[in-house]
Amino acid sequence: MSFGLLVWAVVWILRHLADRWWTRAAAGLVVFSSVTEAVLITAQRWRGTASHFSQATDTDAAIRGLIGNVVLLLVLGVVVLLVAALVRFEGGxxxxxxxxxxxxxxxxxxxxxxxxxxxxxxxxxxxxxxxxxxxxxxxxxxxxxxxxxxxxxxxxxxxxxxxxxxxxxxxxxxxxxxxxxxxxxxxxxxxxxxxxxxxxxxxxxxxxxxxxxxxxxxxxxxxxxxxxxxxxxx
Missing domain, CATH: 1.20.120 (Four Helix Bundle (Hemerythrin (Met), subunit A))
Structure with missing residues (x-):
């Protein structure tokens, strides 16, 4: 639910920014990382293990590392959108x-x-x-x-x-x-x-x-x- 609300907000933000490839790319990073995080967390719970801090197997350790790295992409996308809003904002x-x-x-x-x-x-x-x-x-x-x-x-x-x-x-x-x-x-x-x-x-x-x-x-x-x-x- 949290990721879904964030994606909705990013789409709303895009309506108020100049149409540039790098703002679309930043929004894409947020959407991609949000969907990926939700899928990985759900998959781990479906497998019957914890989504975070679970390193019982090589698969768990790999997924745990991927979850942590994907979040960095989300933050990068958010920071780029923040810069874009500071530079040129076309909304009220x-x-x-x-x-x-x-x-x-x-x-x-x-x-x-x-x-x-x-x-x-x-x-x-x-x-x-x-x-x-x-x-x-x-x-x-x-x-x-x-x-x-x-x-x-x-x-x-x-x-x-x-x-x-x-x-x-x-x-x-x-x-x-x-x-x-x-x-x-x-x-x-x-x-x-x-x-x-x-x-x-x-x-x-x-x-x-x-x-x-x-x-x-x-x-x-x-x-x-x-x-x-x-x-x-x-």
């Missing part, structure tokens, strides 16, 4: 905010995933078993931080589409999308820092708790503002 300002903030979060999530991979591989080497759960420190939820990163793009994209297609003016659409982007960034930062602190998601530090709640409320308030302004009588 609200959509540009959604694209820039959303695409920036994807490599950040990859960085978290790389740290998770290192911990998982070390655990497998030490124990010979695939870790059931990967934690940063005692209770840091690496999976949660890793999962939130790629999906800000879809959240902000949908909001930008609604704002620009509705009755909001250009400035209002930018303000609403910018509000959501700021809230999402704060939320993502708070859960990431909490994870690296080794704390459970529901037990952050005082500062991160404030940032987490503020980010969540700001993100949730943005669509409410958009709908309220759209419903206002003309």
């Amino acid at each position: 300002a609200a959509s540009r905010i959604a694209v820039l903030v959303g695409l920036t979060a994807v490599p950040a999530a990859r960085g978290i995933g790389q740290r998770m991979a290192a911990i998982g591989e070390q655990t497998f080497d030490d124990t010979g078993h695939v870790p059931y759960e990967i934690l940063f420190g005692a209770e840091g939820s690496a999976e949660l931080a890793h999962a939130v990163g790629p999906h800000g793009l879809q959240l902000l994209a949908v909001l930008a589409i609604l704002c620009e297609a509705g009755r909001l003016g250009g400035r209002a659409a930018v303000a609403v999308t910018g509000m959501a982007a700021l809230g999402y960034s704060a939320f993502f930062a708070a859960i990431t820092v909490t994870a690296y602190d080794g704390r459970a998601p529901l037990h952050p530090s005082a500062a991160m708790a404030v940032l987490l709640v503020a980010g969540l409320l700001t993100t949730a308030a943005a669509p409410c503002v958009a709908f309220a302004r759209a419903a206002r009588p003309t």
Whole structure:
């Protein structure tokens, strides 16, 4: 589902970029790597083994290595699209905010995933078993931080589409999308820092708790503002 949502977002992004071979190639890398990752993970589960950190046979080790390498292609494609959006973006300002903030979060999530991979591989080497759960420190939820990163793009994209297609003016659409982007960034930062602190998601530090709640409320308030302004009588 995550890969499918990412591919949808990339197709939406292409509509706002100049039609160049290298932007199409970058999108192709994202699509190819997403499909390949989904197929490899599904195949491993169909074979009755873990999709990650499984090196029981040469086949498992080869697939595990391929999964890790294919992700690099996905990140490369995302970075190229981010550069393209910075250089020339042909959509509205609200959509540009959604694209820039959303695409920036994807490599950040990859960085978290790389740290998770290192911990998982070390655990497998030490124990010979695939870790059931990967934690940063005692209770840091690496999976949660890793999962939130790629999906800000879809959240902000949908909001930008609604704002620009509705009755909001250009400035209002930018303000609403910018509000959501700021809230999402704060939320993502708070859960990431909490994870690296080794704390459970529901037990952050005082500062991160404030940032987490503020980010969540700001993100949730943005669509409410958009709908309220759209419903206002003309």
